[in-house]
Amino acid sequence: MRASWRRVVAVGVCGGVLSGGGLVRPAVAGEDPPVISQAYAGPRPGEAIGIDLLNYARKPGVELVAESPVFAAPVRLDGPAGNTGGEGVRAPIPASARPGSYPLVVKAGGKVVARDTIDVKPPRRPFIEVGAGGAGRPGIKVNLFFDDLYPGETGKSFTARSAAFTAPVRLAYDKGSWNNTRMFNAFDVPLRDTLRDGAYQVWVTDAHGRRKAETRLDVRSARPGDDDYLGKASGPAFFGKEGYVFSARSRGFTVAAGGRMYVRWQDAHPDPGEQERMTATSPAFQSPARLEFDLIKGHEGDAPVFWGPARIKPGLDPGRYPVTVVSHRGRVKKTGYLTVTQDPARDGGQDGVPTAVWAGAGTAAVALGAAAVVLLVARRRRASLS
Numbered sequence: 001m002r003a004s005w006r007r008v009v010a011v012g013v014c015g016g017v018l019s020g021g022g023l024v025r026p027a028v029a030g031e032d033p034p035v036i037s038q039a040y041a042g043p044r045p046g047e048a049i050g051i052d053l054l055n056y057a058r059k060p061g062v063e064l065v066a067e068s069p070v071f072a073a074p075v076r077l078d079g080p081a082g083n084t085g086g087e088g089v090r091a092p093i094p095a096s097a098r099p100g101s102y103p104l105v106v107k108a109g110g111k112v113v114a115r116d117t118i119d120v121k122p123p124r125r126p127f128i129e130v131g132a133g134g135a136g137r138p139g140i141k142v143n144l145f146f147d148d149l150y151p152g153e154t155g156k157s158f159t160a161r162s163a164a165f166t167a168p169v170r171l172a173y174d175k176g177s178w179n180n181t182r183m184f185n186a187f188d189v190p191l192r193d194t195l196r197d198g199a200y201q202v203w204v205t206d207a208h209g210r211r212k213a214e215t216r217l218d219v220r221s222a223r224p225g226d227d228d229y230l231g232k233a234s235g236p237a238f239f240g241k242e243g244y245v246f247s248a249r250s251r252g253f254t255v256a257a258g259g260r261m262y263v264r265w266q267d268a269h270p271d272p273g274e275q276e277r278m279t280a281t282s283p284a285f286q287s288p289a290r291l292e293f294d295l296i297k298g299h300e301g302d303a304p305v306f307w308g309p310a311r312i313k314p315g316l317d318p319g320r321y322p323v324t325v326v327s328h329r330g331r332v333k334k335t336g337y338l339t340v341t342q343d344p345a346r347d348g349g350q351d352g353v354p355t356a357v358w359a360g361a362g363t364a365a366v367a368l369g370a371a372a373v374v375l376l377v378a379r380r381r382r383a384s385l386s
Helices: 355-385
Strands: 006-010 035-039 048-054 064-067 089-092 100-108 111-120 127-131 141-147 158-162 169-173 183-190 198-206 211-219 233-239 254-256 260-267 279-281 292-294 305-311 319-327 332-341
Touching: 035 111, 048 100, 048 111, 127 198, 127 211, 141 158, 141 169, 141 211, 158 183, 233 319, 233 332, 260 319
Parallel strands: 254 332
Antiparallel strands: 006 035, 035 048, 048 089, 064 100, 100 111, 127 141, 141 183, 158 169, 158 198, 169 183, 198 211, 233 260, 260 305, 279 319, 292 305, 319 332
């Protein structure tokens, strides 16, 4: 949300640090004087800053305290809380603080060893930010940050809405926010993949439907010159066994009707969200083949790989059939061809009856015919004897 940054100010006079008009700790030649660092400098009322003392050798038993008129109480720099997450010791700014500059001192054993100022900014009305990395691409996932740090704001339930979203988004309270006690957010919110270029309003409502904040999200598809424009797609290619994705070929692939085969597609820059919806279609398939995104198989600098299984329709007439992949929201369409051979279950059959059945029927007929001949000869023989 707000970038974590430090502002470091050192106050040194004639090689020493001032404290009540006197030098407390002379700086040794070549030594840097103690300095105060502030994380999240320039806070608003209700936020917190992080305070740390640099270039100072702490002594056991000597209390180290930060004091300022803006604090509700002195802040122990050597207290049990210690240094939290590399941001220094957390020092809250009361919500009742007025904007302005406040002196800040750090004392060691009651003596000032460093000085600084805390610049408190004016309160800001609640606002919503959309983290889209610039203009959002259709289908991309974005992060939402709602800052509700303003005097009198106490709501706990908020929802972000926009025509660019696939559905309203519930904002969760950010318990881990270090410097802001009124932060709500949502992550990996998908934008509609059918969005047209333009500006889309994003707004936040509370539990009663009242609008609390709004902003604008710019959406723009990739254009010529953009790194991700159309990508570098190749395929579709085909292979017969699951472990042979790198043996896929776009020409000369043959599969029997009713059989199983695999489709491969590669794209250097898929559109956002295409990793979850890529398919290959063909009149030869029982259903569209879902192509799973497999970054691992796109190794050694190759474009990312999509691949997945397809089942050929049983009983399909032999012939050459197209297989088509459409990507980049219809801007890229490529077709390959595979050859379908006779279904083994129908090989040589007549009227839908397998050859093996006809062969069996023929054999039985021959046997019955031979038996009839033997019976006829026997009857004639008996007649001649009588």
